Amino acid sequence: GAGVSQSPSNKVTEKGKDVELRCDPISGHTALYWYRQSLGQGLEFLIYFQGNSAPDKSGLPSDRFSAERTGGSVSTLTIQRTQQEDSAVYLCASSLGGGIGGGQPQHFGDGTRLSIL
Amino acid sequence: AQKITQTQPGMFVQEKEAVTLDCTYDTSDPSYGLFWYKQPSSGEMIFLIYQGSYDQQNATEGRYSLNFQKARKSANLVISASQLGDSAMYFCAMREPNTGNQFYFGTGTSLTVIP
Numbered sequence: 001g002a003g004v005s006q007s008p009s010n011k012v013t014e015k016g017k018d019v020e021l022r023c024d025p026i027s028g029h030t031a032l033y034w035y036r037q038s039l040g041q042g043l044e045f046l047i048y049f050q051g052n053s054a055p056d057k058s059g060l061p062s063d064r065f066s067a068e069r070t071g072g073s074v075s076t077l078t079i080q081r082t083q084q085e086d087s088a089v090y091l092c093a094s095s096l097g098g099g100i101g102g103g104q105p106q107h108f109g110d111g112t113r114l115s116i117l
Numbered sequence: 118a119q120k121i122t123q124t125q126p127g128m129f130v131q132e133k134e135a136v137t138l139d140c141t142y143d144t145s146d147p148s149y150g151l152f153w154y155k156q157p158s159s160g161e162m163i164f165l166i167y168q169g170s171y172d173q174q175n176a177t178e179g180r181y182s183l184n185f186q187k188a189r190k191s192a193n194l195v196i197s198a199s200q201l202g203d204s205a206m207y208f209c210a211m212r213e214p215n216t217g218n219q220f221y222f223g224t225g226t227s228l229t230v231i232p
Contacts, residue, residue, distance in 0.1 A: 048218075
């Protein structure tokens with residue numbers, strides 16, 4: 001499909017394990033964003049990639065969280081030594097460059113629902 | 118200071134009536150974009166409407182319109198002729214292309230359409 005693809009759609013793992021979440025953005029989109037959404041809450045910004053620039057990591061909650069984007073396309077969000085409070089839906093979005101007035105919207109994937117037992 | 122403020126955690130509207138969801142924003146950048154997204158209970162984020170800071174007219178997309186009041190820094194979403202399928206969370210967001218293209222989201226408004 002032509003949309004943002006995230007995998008896995010659901011992940012259940014034990015506390016202390018590492019997890020990797022994958023995001024495949026829309027082809028040609030230079031910007032890629034990761035968000036976390038807890039049940040019934042808003043979106044919490046995690047990290048943002050724009051082209052070849054250094055990523056904006058200001059939203060990562062701890063050093064257990066990291067992300068990379070290879071070749072300006074696919075991105076992987078890694079959570080090490082997972083904790084129960086990491087349970088949430090992790091959303092990935094991509095967009096074209098901002099343009100005048102920043103008019104390019106984000107297109108979201110369906111998210112990965114992460115549950116830490 | 119919050120970049121995006123949505124002061125209505127929950128709203129109710131009668132089917133076929135119009136409803137306004139409030140959004141105010143904070144920026145000193147003359148160039149910015151404002152967006153509204155819908156998130157149904159199924160979880161996907163759906164882009165609804167966009168308003169650019171330089172746009173002279175209010176944006177419209179079908180039953181959605183954006184009441185853009187630049188001096189007041191407000192970008193309220195108006196949904197006309199509400200339908201049961203409009204029941205969802207609605208998020209207002211802003212993008213500042215001159216300061217890194219980050220998107221800032223509000224905390225959302227939960228809309229329930231009553232039959």
